[in-house]
Amino acid sequence: MSHPVSTCALCPRLCRPVCPVAVGSGREAAVPTAIASVLWDHARGRVSDALAASAASLCVDCGACRSFCQLDAPFPDHLRGARVALAGALPHAVPSPEPLRALEGSGVTCVIETDGRPFGDALSQRLQRSVRRWRTGDALGVAAIDGMDLKGPHAAQIRAQASGLALVVAHGGVAKVLSRLGVPFTWLHELVPSISGVASCCAPGAAAPLGCCGGAGPLVVQHPADARRVAQAWAARAEPGVRVVDARCQAHLAAAGHAVPDAIDSLIADLA
Amino acid sequence: MTPQLPEDVPSSVDPLDLRAASRDLWPGGTLDFVQGVAAPEPDRVFLPRDAGEVARVLRWAAEAGVPVVTYGAGSGVCGGARGMAGSVVLDTKGLDRIGPLDRDRWTVDVEPGVLGQHLEDWLAARGFTLGHSPSSIWCSTVGGWVAARSAGQLSGRYGVIEDMVLRIEAVSPARGRFVVGDGGDAPEAWWPMLIGSEGTLAVITRVRFRVWPAPASRWLRGYAFDDLPTAVRAMRRLVQAELWPAVIRLYDPVDTRVGGRTKSKDAPEHAPKESDGWLARMLDAVDARRALALPLALPGLVNRLFDAAASGCLLIVGFEGDPGVVDAASRAASALLADEGATDLGDGPGERWWRSRHHVSYKLIPIFEAGGFADTMEVACTWARLVPLYHAVRKAIGHTAIVMAHMSHVYPEGGSIYFSFAGRGDRRAYDATWRAALEAVLAAGGTITHHHGVGALKAAAAAAEVGPAIVGWHDARAALDPTGTMNPGRLFVEGDPRDPPVDRLDPAVDGLVLVPAEASYDERQSAATSVLGELMWPWRTLPAPQPWARMPWQSGPMEVRARVGGRPCVLGRGPRSATGPDLRPWLLERGTNREVTLAVAASGERWMAEGVVAQPWSVAQELLRADLRPAVLTVVDGRLRVGFRGPAAAAMGALARARVPELEQVPYTATASPGGPLVACALDDPNVIWVTTNSAFRVPPTVLEEPMLSLVGAEAP
Structure with missing residues (x-):
């Protein structure tokens, strides 16, 4: 593997569809390749520290690009280091607010794996509400589950996250905890009998590429526009907390109603 | 102000x-x-x-x-x-909405900013597919597909992008918002101008696509051939036999050897991955990131070494869709390829290609890292010109770049060649390589681009290819963007005029017949009979029905030859071209001494049946939706008539009869199909004369003349 900046700066933006910031904001500058190209030029003295820091701060460190990358380029690791090294170049010790723009209007609280970055705090300030963070210690935790091909499923999950960034949940972490406890993801089905077919791309033992709890309905990978509408509908119920377990089954999400997030919150609280 | x-x-x-x-x-x-x-x-x-x-x-x-x-x-x-x-x-x-999906009509509306993979995921979740699978699907948008004439890896079944589009909403500086295609409010003459216009005329804001149910079965197989000409001949026979495989990919001997493409499907993931990343395979073989400088600096020597070491080439063939149709077509294809001397390699090569079909672009990274350049050029031409063009390009750039190729979009009328090349040097060397390559293509009678489009890179060569027909594009621009606001300097950059290449049509090989554009149906059919068999798509009048009123495999005239302002002009130098908008309709309307080439079906097996059924056009649509691709599908005197050609004709006929028991076999009769233009109507409309999977069609109550001249003076926004 070459240096990640080199690999990513010369890559034709193949991880673009899984980057939640690039998809959610529509900004070409947020595509990992675009960020890498700035860092490439920065390393050669062609752009300023401030510009490089600004580019590096577009990333929310979800790790999706690396999970998707067929070359397994460790770009998130490099970016993390770059942000630390360039922190002083930014006018404020917070990431660029640009990623947050995509979050505005979603009306729901997000949980984001921040991995030590102050993103959650900045997000909280921006949205003027508390933001729950649940750290897993390894981006989203999904990579820690053995024996799973995470390329496709993870990509699907991140696309769901990219749905207006309203649906971000430490989903992989949930799956990880459940996996360690030996609890199959069908627990949702058991917990909430009215839920049929809530899917999990990270369900232990799930059939590739997408797992499902076994409900009767079809799996639906939501497009951002759809997911946004779903998220807004959830937000309209004016309930605090994380709303969505998995964004891929619009019909089942609707059927799940209020029970799913409550159930998850309860479970997480119990596990904690 | x-x-x-x-x-x-x-x-x-x-x-x-x-x-x-x-x-x-x-x-x-x-x-x-x-x-x-x-x-x-x-x-x-x-x-x-x-x-x-x-x-x-x-x-x-x-x-x-x-x-x-x-x-x-x-x-x-x-x-x-x-x-x-x-x-x-x-x-x-920011225009990223999908829907609605019309499950009855099998259509979906999509905004241009939707990423290809997101659209395909969205459709897959609902049990459908667009069937468009370019290697760039992860990093390209729907709008870009239409604006730059994209083609996907399954083009043999689903067609290229213009075969999938039924309606386009767009905005231009002069016209404002307008709609063309199915149910559109703008002149139909604008349709061919928009697709492939590469942002020079308007911004596409919404597209309606034809979609298909997700395929119930898929069949992929690899075949080895001793040499390229034999493989090309087999590939040609396969598509001219009207078997319509979804996938055909023929790798030249160098690509086959360097790619190691004949490994089993169970080859470990850490092995070099199957893809178009031919050069990276070579690099993998020599751990080449460090050693790249030498081979890239000595392309002539490397090409000669490869030529000496490589022999034999790999053909991957794939079918997908209804299991019965896939089974019948794949059996016929296997038999035909065996007859051509192919060695069956099993499903390994195809399965491996399928798994990594979108990975091609990862392979180019190390070449740039090493200070080299890598690029691809996809061209198209008629069958008789294919192998000569292949050699001409390799000869033209073989001294400045390592070059190899595959052929992955083929049609009864010809095929494309996808060259991959890599060299070393700065932009001057890069530009010189491209100039030589494009000159070789033009001289060999091909079109300079099959599906990558023109951009700035090929703008001068594109103008040379379309010649005096560029006036058609100027007309469109005068109507839609008279101030030249849209993407100036791209698509066409005019230079010295040049005449088209010398005609080298070989009807028996090319499966084409050349006729005057004004020839009657009988005259066209007679011309086809004199060289091979019958017109493959016997439209009663020309032009053929509009693209949205045809299925992907039903082709209209391919090459159009005419004179414009006294200058000769030849458009459609391959079965499909991405050299800007399709200017052939304009040339047919405005040129003089007009001639066209039409696909001809070779003699061979035939099957036909007729029967009386309730709502025959509805039944006809059901047959199309069942993945059957009849050569004849019409209603004659109240009787549904269904005909098939080629080695799978009887098997396809049996499948049709299984669905429509009223069909009784009758002697095959070449049967004319309605010409265009047509308008959509209800399936039970008493005036239906044609169906697709999405619509029924009738003759318009009043045929509106929409000359290109009407482009000028369109309403302001």
Whole structure:
């Protein structure tokens, strides 16, 4: 593997569809390749520290690009280091607010794996509400589950996250905890009998590429526009907390109603 | 007075956004980037959220005299989507809605900023597919597909992008918002102008696509041939036999050898991955990132070594769809290929290709890292010209670049060649390689691009190819963008006029017959009979029905030869061209001494049946939706008539009879199909004369003449 900046700066933006910031904001500058190209030029003295820091701060460190990358380029690791090294170049010790723009209007609280970055705090300030963070210690935790091909499923999950960034949940972490406890993801089905077919791309033992709890309905990978509408509908119920377990089954999400997030919150609280 | 900037439209002057919009995936730009040459940046990036905002941006830009570059995901490889100095970029990714999906008509509406993979995921979740699978599907948008004439890896079954589009909504500076295609309000003559216009005429704001249920079965298999000409002949026979495989990929001997493409499907993942990444395979073989400089610096020697070491080539064939149809077609294909001397390699090569079919672009990274350049050129021509063109290009650039090729889009009328090449040097060397390659293609009678489009890279060669028919594009521009606001300097850059290449049509090989454009149905059919068999698509009148009123495999005239202003002009030098908009309809209307080539079905097996059924056109549509592709599908005197040709004719006939027991076999009769233009109507309309999977059609109550001249003076927004 070459240096990640080199690999990513010369890559034709193949991880673009899984980057939640690039998809959610529509900004070409947020595509990992675009960020890498700035860092490439920065390393050669062609752009300023401030510009490089600004580019590096577009990333929310979800790790999706690396999970998707067929070359397994460790770009998130490099970016993390770059942000630390360039922190002083930014006018404020917070990431660029640009990623947050995509979050505005979603009306729901997000949980984001921040991995030590102050993103959650900045997000909280921006949205003027508390933001729950649940750290897993390894981006989203999904990579820690053995024996799973995470390329496709993870990509699907991140696309769901990219749905207006309203649906971000430490989903992989949930799956990880459940996996360690030996609890199959069908627990949702058991917990909430009215839920049929809530899917999990990270369900232990799930059939590739997408797992499902076994409900009767079809799996639906939501497009951002759809997911946004779903998220807004959830937000309209004016309930605090994380709303969505998995964004891929619009019909089942609707059927799940209020029970799913409550159930998850309860479970997480119990596990904690 | 200075026009007021549309401040209600989201936009950015953030240096990061301007910088990002200054690059697309043109390898020449990547070479510049690596070598420290800064790309010119636009002044502003707009991110409109709907067609109304697009219209406001275009109106302002036209009044202010500011060029507009439309940008999707920047996946273009010809430099056509890069922002330019003094321009504004209109980024379409804010237009990202999908739907509605019409489950009855099998259509979906999509906005242009939707990424290809997101669309396919969305459809898959609902049990459908567009069937468009370009290797760039992860990094390209729907709007870019249409604007630059994309083609996907399953084109044999689903067609190329213009076969999938049923309706386009667009905005131009002069016209404002308009709709063309199925149910559109704008002149139909604008349809062929929009697809492939690469942002030079209008911004596409919504597209209606034909979709298909997700295929119930898929069959992939690899075959080995001793040499390229034999394999090309087999491939030609396969498509001219009307078996319609979804996938055909023939790798030349070098690509086959370097790619190691004949490994089993269970080859470990860490092994070099199957893809178009031919060069990276070579690099893998010699751990070449460190050793790259030498082979890239000695391309002539490397090419000779490869030629000496390589022999035999691999053909991958794939079918998907209804299990019965897939079974019948794949059996016939296997038998035909065996007859041509193929060695059956089993399903390994095909399965391995399928798994990594979108990985090609990862392979180019190390070449640029090593200070080299890598690029691809996809061209097309008729069958008789295919192998000579292949050799001509290899000879033209073999001294400056390592070059090899595969052929992955083929049609009864001809095929495309996808060259991959890599060399070492700066932009001067890169540009010289491209000039030589394009000259070789033009001289050999091919079209310079099959599906990558033109951009800035091929703009001069594109103008040379279309010759005097460029007037058609000027006409369209005068109507839609008279101030030249849209992507100026891209698509066509006129140079010295040149005559088209010498005619080399070989009817028996090419499966084409040349006739006057005014020839009657009987005259066209007679001409076809004299050379091979019968017209493959016997439209009663020309032109054929509009593209949205045909299925992907039903072709109209291919080559159009005419004179414009006394100069000879030949368009359609391959079965499909991405050299800008399709100017053939304009040439047919405005040229003189017009001739066209039409596909001819060779003699061979035939099957036909007729029967009386209730709502025969509804039954006809059901047959199309069942993946059957009849050569004849019509209603004659109230009786449904279904006919098949080729080695699978009887098997397909049996499948049709299984679905429609009323069908009784009758002697095969070549049967005319209605010509265009047609209008959509209800399936139970008593005047139905034609169906597709999506619509029924009838003759318009009044045939409206829409000459290209009507483009001029269109209404202002």
